[in-house]
Amino acid sequence: MTTGSIETKPMSTEPLILWETDGHVGIVRLNRPKVLNALNPQLMTQLAEQMEAFDAEKEIHVILLAGSERAFAAGADIGDMAERSMLQMYERDQFATWDRIRRIKKPIVAAVSGYALGGGCELMMMCDVVIASETTQIGQPEINIGVMPGAGGTQRLTRAVGKATAMDVILTGRFLTAAEALAAGLVSRVVPPEHFFSEALNIAQALAAKGPIALRLAKEAVLKAFETTLAQGLEHERKLFYMLFGTQDQKEGMRAFVEKRKPHFKGE
Numbered sequence: 001m002t003t004g005s006i007e008t009k010p011m012s013t014e015p016l017i018l019w020e021t022d023g024h025v026g027i028v029r030l031n032r033p034k035v036l037n038a039l040n041p042q043l044m045t046q047l048a049e050q051m052e053a054f055d056a057e058k059e060i061h062v063i064l065l066a067g068s069e070r071a072f073a074a075g076a077d078i079g080d081m082a083e084r085s086m087l088q089m090y091e092r093d094q095f096a097t098w099d100r101i102r103r104i105k106k107p108i109v110a111a112v113s114g115y116a117l118g119g120g121c122e123l124m125m126m127c128d129v130v131i132a133s134e135t136t137q138i139g140q141p142e143i144n145i146g147v148m149p150g151a152g153g154t155q156r157l158t159r160a161v162g163k164a165t166a167m168d169v170i171l172t173g174r175f176l177t178a179a180e181a182l183a184a185g186l187v188s189r190v191v192p193p194e195h196f197f198s199e200a201l202n203i204a205q206a207l208a209a210k211g212p213i214a215l216r217l218a219k220e221a222v223l224k225a226f227e228t229t230l231a232q233g234l235e236h237e238r239k240l241f242y243m244l245f246g247t248q249d250q251k252e253g254m255r256a257f258v259e260k261r262k263p264h265f266k267g268e
């Protein structure tokens with residue numbers, strides 16, 4: 001196992017994120033426990049850099065993004081934003097980093113527990129498979145501090161749960177329980193708090209045993225469903241499906257089935 005941390009914030013004694021690898025899984029942990037993993041721009045930059053590094057590393061097939069048991073992330077760092085002017089916010093273009101995470105091609109599993117609020121909820125919604133502990137509370141409470149979601153909350157939440165629940169969550173600022181989030185289609189699975197990380201890792205490991213090219217293209221195809229008409233989405237899906245017949249992994253996967261053995265995918 002390889003581990004590491006990145007420290008960029010001057011004067012800070014704790015790294016903003018921690019990373020390690022476990023087999024073919026690249027793990028990133030948010031690491032600002034004192035402020036419930038509030039997402040400041042420095043942390044987001046480091047997160048994007050580490051995810052891009054995992055995305056480029058052939059041995060890594062799946063990325064696992066985790067917070068702590070108390071908080072996945074309680075939102076963007078309010079202290080960092082409080083006194084900024086419109087122009088300062090506009091010019092620093094902090095969402096450019098979020099766009100980098102949006103372009104990650106490998107599947108991202110989220111291990112979520114405690115608070116996933118504001119930018120924390122928005123970051124969670126940029127992940128692909130969300131494993132949530134029973135203690136998870138999910139919300140977009142920006143309305144309570146005089147603003148609104150800015151990193152995709154109004155768009156991704158509405159697409160995930162529909163207008164009625166999205167309006168309720170965004171306009172009232174109330175938190176959804178894990179059970180509500182599961183019923184609404186916002187998280188993939190709910191597990192006991194003591195298992196949220198291990199379960200997410202198990203699922204990431206299970207994904208990592210699949211064909212890595214098929215994983216990436218399947219992610220791309222599902223995400224297309226948010227951006228196209230049905231006809232365009234079907235067309236795109238079909239092309240990606242045909243593309244997989246140009247891979248060794250397709251031959252290996254189908255031959256292994258016929259030969260009644262386990263496939264060994266190489267990502268080729």
Ligand code: HXC
Pocket residue numbers: 034035036038039074075076077078079115117118119120141142145148149150151
């Ligand atoms: C900065 C934060 C923070 C945040 C919590 N803290 N959330 N600091 N930004 N988003 C800090 C607190 O100030 C406190 O620091 C410490 O973390 C522990 O929090 P408490 O409030 O003491 O804990 P608790 O009473 O358990 O309440 C938890 C909470 C509450 C319900 C999550 O902290 C809260 O409401 N936080 C803000 C949630 C929010 O509004 N998020 C949206 C942010 S705007 P001290 O120093 O006092 O111990 C946003 C816009 C996204 O996300 C746009 C794109 C980037």
